[in-house]
Amino acid sequence: MQHPHFKLERCFFLACFILAAACGPASPFPTSTTMVVIPSATPPPTVPFPPTLTSEPTITAMVSVFTPVAANTPWIFPSGLSIEEHPLAKLPEIEPLVIYPLEALTQAEVLDKHMDEWGKTLPPNEYYSVGWGDLWVMQGNDKLEAGQGATENGKVTAQVTRNGNVIFSTPIEPPGTTSAFRVLTVYDNHWVFEIAQEKNPLPPNTQLVDSFFAGEIFVDGQSLNDLHGYDESYGFQTIHGRPFYFYKRDGKTGVSYDGQEIALGYDGVWHYGCCSGGALNPHMAQNIIGVFAWRGEQWTYTEIGVFGQP
Numbered sequence: 001m002q003h004p005h006f007k008l009e010r011c012f013f014l015a016c017f018i019l020a021a022a023c024g025p026a027s028p029f030p031t032s033t034t035m036v037v038i039p040s041a042t043p044p045p046t047v048p049f050p051p052t053l054t055s056e057p058t059i060t061a062m063v064s065v066f067t068p069v070a071a072n073t074p075w076i077f078p079s080g081l082s083i084e085e086h087p088l089a090k091l092p093e094i095e096p097l098v099i100y101p102l103e104a105l106t107q108a109e110v111l112d113k114h115m116d117e118w119g120k121t122l123p124p125n126e127y128y129s130v131g132w133g134d135l136w137v138m139q140g141n142d143k144l145e146a147g148q149g150a151t152e153n154g155k156v157t158a159q160v161t162r163n164g165n166v167i168f169s170t171p172i173e174p175p176g177t178t179s180a181f182r183v184l185t186v187y188d189n190h191w192v193f194e195i196a197q198e199k200n201p202l203p204p205n206t207q208l209v210d211s212f213f214a215g216e217i218f219v220d221g222q223s224l225n226d227l228h229g230y231d232e233s234y235g236f237q238t239i240h241g242r243p244f245y246f247y248k249r250d251g252k253t254g255v256s257y258d259g260q261e262i263a264l265g266y267d268g269v270w271h272y273g274c275c276s277g278g279a280l281n282p283h284m285a286q287n288i289i290g291v292f293a294w295r296g297e298q299w300t301y302t303e304i305g306v307f308g309q310p
Contacts, residue, residue, distance in 0.1 A: 080240065080306045081257045083264075086110050088299040092292055094279040099301055110301060111290075117305060120286040122237060126185040129281060135184035137191070144191055146181040158195050160184065160221075168221045173198040175213045177274045182215070183236045187243055193218045194236045194245075196272050210253075210268030217245055234271055240287050240306035246271070253293070255304065269293040 075083045089100040099107050124131025135146040142162050149159035155171035158180055174180050175196050183194035196213040203209055215234025217224045224233045229249060236245040242258040246269055253266040270280040270292045283290045288305030 077257075077260075077262070079242075079258055079260060081244075081262075082305060082307055083262070084113075084303045086301045086303075088301060091299055092280060092301075095276050097279045101301070114288055114303060114305065114307060117288040117307065118283075118285050122284055122286060123185075126183065127237065127284065128179050128182050129284060135181050137184050137186055139186045139191055144184060144186075146184045146193060148180075158193075160191070160193050168193065168218065170195075170218070173200050175272070178213065178272060182234070182272075183217075185236070185238070187238050187241070190220050192236055192243070194234060196234070210270055211272040213272040215272065235269075235282050235284075235289065235291075237284050237289065238286075239289070239304075244289070244304075246291075264293070265295060266293040267295055 073084075075085075077083075086099075086105070087102045089102050092099045099110065101107065101110050103110075122130050123137070124133070126135060126137050128135060137144050139162075144167075145161050147159060147161070149157035149166065149169050151157070152169075152171055156174055157169045158172045159166050159169040161167065172180055172195055175198050178196065180195050180197065181193075182196050183192060185192050194215060194217045196215055199209075199212060199214050202212065211234075214232045217233040217236050224230060224245070224247070228247065231248040231251070233245055233247045236243070238244065239257065244255065244257045246253060246255055247261070251267070252263065253269050254261055254263040256262070269282070270277075271282055273279070273281045280292045287307065288303060290301065290303045293300050293302055
């Protein structure tokens with residue numbers, strides 16, 4: 001019997017192949033004491049986090065392991081970050097998007113809960129998934145731009161320029177059916193560049209692949225994959241002005257917010273989908289992100305954000 005993920009992955013792959021022309025353009029991992037969250041309907045007492053220094057790239061420390069509480073009960077962390085999981089009865093449908101919450105909620109009640117937050121959009125010139133175009137951002141009086149550089153040793157390079165001068169370059173495996181350049185943004189005194197590359201080779205068990213492309217985030221030119229021992233990092237954005245992204249390590253996916261890791265234990269989070277598969281990609285706004293993820297056979301729709309803040 002085929003794994004339910006395989007059908008969607010196969011459809012996604014075929015759609016991308018057929019419609020490709022229509023698509024848009026090492027230091028050791030630092031650790032601290034781990035707080036293991038025990039399943040409960042009542043969140044544990046808050047644990048103060050160490051302050052995040054803004055003069056250097058954010059250093060991430062493992063602080064907690066997330067275990068969902070009662071259905072539709074937000075998990076609120078001391079940083080103010082809220083995680084709301086909605087388990088689904090089955091894999092989401094696309095064209096049009098249809099989800100089947102296991103809770104006593106309708107699709108509209110789940111997707112419209114934070115409607116006010118979804119109106120606070122991210123700058124389209126900084127996020128490919130928002131603007132679907134070339135990426136650029138102002139850092140003070142300087143203009144940073146992402147683009148393709150010269151071929152080096154037979155490999156295409158991705159680069160960042162400041163006022164037309166190259167400040168960063170790295171060889172990549174172009175994804176082909178979607179843009180390699182996903183995010184170029186700034187926070188505090190840092191610039192952030194996220195790229196997507198073709199996974200080469202693909203893992204043999206492709207029915208468990210959450211994307212055919214691998215993500216890598218660079219902060220001021222430093223790879224977070226190298227810095228923290230990630231298999232990949234992706235989905236960077238600021239939430240309430242603080243850095244947020246997804247990471248995968250040892251086959252499990254979690255999130256990092258303002259320098260603190262939360263191990264969600266997801267086997268996958270759908271991302272970088274092209275064409276019809278893009279319906280399940282993360283949806284992003286200033287204070288919120290919504291994603292489709294799974295643990296084993298259980299799919300969820302999860303919204304993560306800082307809510308009730310100006």
